[in-house]
Amino acid sequence: MTQQNADERPGVAAAIVVHEGRVLMVRRRVSEGRLSWQFPAGEVESGEGREDAAVRETHEETGLIVKAVKVLGERVHPATGRLMSYTACQVIGGNAHVADTDELAELAWVAHAEIPQYVPYGLFEPVQQHLDAALDR
Template identity: 40%
Template sequence: MDVITWTGELACHLQAALRMGRDEFAGKLGVHPQTVAAWHSRPGIVPRPDMQAALDTVYEKALPPVRLRFAQLVRPPEPTATQTLRVAVAVVVRRGEVLLVQRRDGGPLDWQFPAGIVKPGGDPATVAVRETRAETGVHCSVRQELGSRIHPQTGVAAEYLLCDHLMGEPTNLDPAENSDTLWAPVAALTRFIPADRIYAPILTALEAHA
């Protein structure tokens, strides 16, 4: 079976199929053991591209018995061309500001809204709130759904939710995936994310918070 997108859960299944401990598996991938630990604690996380490539290499070099164990461990199957990966995107606002995270996989100015994978049967609102807290320490609540689309850059099915800030200041709690997090002025959002990359209903919803 071919893996299109590795998640923390699939990486942990590969580790189990190889019958390796955390440190041994981290050494084989060339990553810090804490990265492997993060995959275990947050199975929905999507590792950045260089880690995706490292996992591909380890899987491709695995012996047939390892691949068979991996296939038996994967439940449900990983996303395929007919099973689009879904993510919940949290647009968290407070007093003229919106919460952003800076992803490591897209260059020094690749700012995004907090997001997390929605498993089959999962609730996007729950994922949006949980992942925002896990990535930034900010507590929020969902106010309304803004819509969904196939993301033009990543190809995933993105569901956008407008959220209200409840408490907490942004802190980068996921340094393996993010390099920074902050409150950006709504009026200056396009300085962080190009306007043509922002889902139009987000801009409409944020006009009331500028």
């Protein structure tokens, strides 16, 4: 077994992609509870590392080619109950667009001051600390 029991759903890997002073956020077609805007993310596949899953999901959802820089942390998400892993990623190619139209409604490059408008309930503290340091204010 990996990080979870067999009866639990796989963990979810999120990519924190900062580029030109903004962070990439996506809006899902179907909200998960009050989660509407979030980071590119998806389930970690069997045998896949969490960093690899974050990179793969970012490409599948947005068309961006990114590389994992470092894992920022993980937690059980308070709204979904899912094990979440957050990985800081760097853009190495491509142009961001809604590549997975079944899952995403839109995407946005969000400035530091705009984050509370997209995520009014706040971010996981290690992610917030990373964005505080990485984004133009």
